Amino acid sequence: MGSDRMPDLWEPAGTYLNTASYGLPPKPAWYALQDALDDWRGGRTSWEHWGIPGEEARASFARLVGVPVETVAIGATVSGLVGLVAASVPEGTRVLAPDVEFTSLLFPFLVHQHRGVSVRTVPARDLSGEIGPDVDLVAFSAVQMATGEVADLEAISLAAAEHGVMTVVDATQAVGWLPLDAGRFDVVATHGYKWLMSPRGTAYMAIRPERMDMVVPQAAGWYAGEDPLATFFGRPLRLAESARRLDTSPAWYMWVAAAQSLATVEQIGVDTIHDHDIALANRFRAGFGLEPGNSAIVMSDAPGASEKLASAGIQAAVRGGRLRTSWHVYNTAEHVERTLDVLGA
Ligand SMILES: Cc1ncc(COP(=O)(O)O)c(C=O)c1O
Structure with a gap:
């Protein structure tokens, strides 16, 4: 084309x-959303099928960033998803980040100052050179929302691997136009309402399988079960093996549109x-x-x-x-x- x-x-x-x-x-997303809203207004259907588009969007996202679908969690915001990671890092974790970084990536770590989590910021272009033995985790946007600057993903992932530093990427301003291999990073969180042309409330987090166990599913509910339709009542705790354990229950109608938007991105x-x-x-x-x-x-x-x-x-x-x-x-x-x-x- x-x-x-x-x-x-x-x-x-x-x-x-x-x-x-x-x-x-795109039109398919808009019309699918109108149909779902119409069904909702008229009470025409049961609700279970409104969960399916979230699963379709999860699978699309996984393909778009080149990771297995089992490693992708869905949620409503980047800050909510990154917050799960930030709440799980050890006391005293030393975070490195760009100085004009969007706060949805910074605040989740900054609120853990009482646990000794520290955040040092440097100009975005200096990030890879600042990764060294005094850094435990690097958090940065793949593309900066304030300037459009594209991070040197190659240099950052190499430097992080060399020093055993955990990588947390906000790819909200990237996925949808910038080819990105999420498998190179520990965590890649993305909101779909910008370049993935979805409604607000449709966010994703790809997490490297080796990091899955360290992240506590602090917001787990019925949707964090292996089969959400079988996780309505009672003990025991039964979380999914996959990254779904980090899900929050989907805002149904928004995901109806999101699935179509991501399918359109994949088609083109x-x-x-x-x-x-x-x-x-x-x-x-x-x-x-x-x-x-x-x-x-x-x-x-x-x-x-x-x-x-x-x-x-x-x-x-x-x-x-x-x-x-x-x-x-x-x-x-x-x-x-x-x-x-x-x-x-
Ligand atoms: C880089 C980036 N991350 C995240 C968000 C949205 O954050 P949240 O999902 O926490 O509302 C935005 C919105 O402008 C953004 O530009």
Whole structure:
């Protein structure tokens, strides 16, 4: 598929350049959600089948990041899933993280200061070089939401392996456009509502099997059982062997849409989406005289951007006084040209 010929599966009302904030659902996700909501409103069905899409989405996510489905837990937020890991690390764990890191990855560790868990932050680009004998765990985003900076995944995973350091990755701004091999890291948590174009409340955590036993399923309920439909009542504790033991019960309707969104990503292919997104991002960068980059998120200095874009009905974000545009599967070369025109770039 050519870079500007993605399937006609989206219906943005205008020029939408803000996927780093939230992604737009493909039509199959939108319609499946409406059907489920309609069934809910009318009380037309039982509920059990609303659990199936969560399992389909879990399997899609596992394929997208190249790990066995048994190693993927589902939950509602990145912070909730990472919180399980942070609550389970030993007292005195020394964490290394980027300094502008999103708080959903940092706060879960910072709240364990009373247990001697410490968090040292350094500029994102210095991360791999700072991994050494004084670090127990490195926590970082694969792609930074504030800047679009893509982490040097290769260098970080090599340095971490060399020093026996646990790796916890937030891939929320990556999975869906950046090919990522989650098997190289201990934990990869991802929210689906951005580049995976799902509703909020659909998050995933891939965990290396060797790390599974150390993480206490602090939020376990009926859905953490091997067969949730057989884990409704009474003792004894009977948790799933797989990462499902870390699940929280799914927000049914949201997962109905998520399963379709992830299926769409799989159908198109992450490599194809990557090339499409990067081609548009780089075309936009060129309009600002910037060198080609490796991210689907572009930061640029565009004075008065908020007002100009708002009056043209273009959705983007301003972060730290700079314009942040995000380029995804539903964007086209026309969007690039129109936005550059509006900005006078
Ligand atoms: C990198 C990153 N991680 C996580 C989230 C969302 O976190 P949570 O799922 O805890 O709400 C965001 C939202 O902006 C994000 O950009």
